[in-house]
Structures are given as C-alpha cells and as structure tokens.
Amino acid sequence: MPLVTSRRWAYGALAWLIFFVVSHVVLLFFPGDDPSADSPGGTTTYIVFNAVLIVMSTAGAAVVVATARPRARSLPRWLILTPLWFGSVLLVVRGVPGMVENLLMVTGVRRGGFVGAQDISTGEFWAGLAINTYFFVGAVLLVGAMVSYVRRSAGPAE
DSSP, X not given: OOGXXXXXXXXXXXXXXXXXXXXXXXXXXXXXXXXXXTSSSHHHHHHHHHHHHHHHHHHHHHHHHHHHOGGGGGSOHHHHHHHHHHHHHHHHHHHHHHHHHHHHHHHTSOTTTTTSOSSOOHHHHHHHHHHXXXXXXXXXXXXXXXHHHHHHHSOOOO
C-alpha cells in the first residue's frame, strides 16, 4: 500500500489527538499556576478554552477514525472532509510557524523565537522546542490523514 493512501496516517493522527485530549483534561483538573488568573475572563476563560479544545479534538478523533473505517464509506464525503480541512488548517497555522521558530532558536538566529526575549532559560528553550515540535508533528499527521483519505475516497478515474 503506497504511503500516500495508507490508513496509518489516520491512526497516527488519532494517537496525537488522544494525547492532546488527555493532556487538556489533565490541565482542567490540575491547572497548576493558573495562567489566566490576571486575564479579564480569569479562570472561567481558562476552563472554557480547554473545554472547547477538548470537544474539537474529540470530534476530530471521530472524524479521523471515520477516514480509516469501511463503515464510514456510507457518509457523505464532505461530512468528513470539512472538519479534516478545518483541523488541518488550524494545526498547520500553529505547527509550521512553530517549527520555523524551532529552527531560528536551534541555529541561534533568534534564541527567544519570533517574539520571545533574547535571554530565556534553558527550561523555556527546551519546552518551546518540545511544544512547537509536537504541534508540527500533529499538523503533518492530520494533513497526511486528509490527503490519504482524499486519495482513497476519490471516485474512479475517468
């Protein structure tokens, strides 16, 4: 099975989405130092933001599973492609600039990234690298799952 039409993209994206959901559920119950305590919405905004991310990612996981399951063939193609496009765009917008930021930081061109301070701690440096790489991997997996589904679900060549 060629890589472009492999269902493995969907399973990789599913694993990424499950990890994302679990991590945000943990953040809801164990927020640590509340990063939104001084914001206008306070803790309520933090909870709503994480809840929206959890719902969106759970829906995304269901859609990604549908791309790999034969039973989903009865669903209209647009019903699967619309959320796949939306999720792919979101992750590309978050993941690709993050990877560029990683490259800037690793090469020493800009140690603090795009807008970061020039003098960041080693912990902040590695945390930024890990988070940006995580979102880039998510973008690659979801775009791969979408391309794979588009190729597999396309009608016969005319």
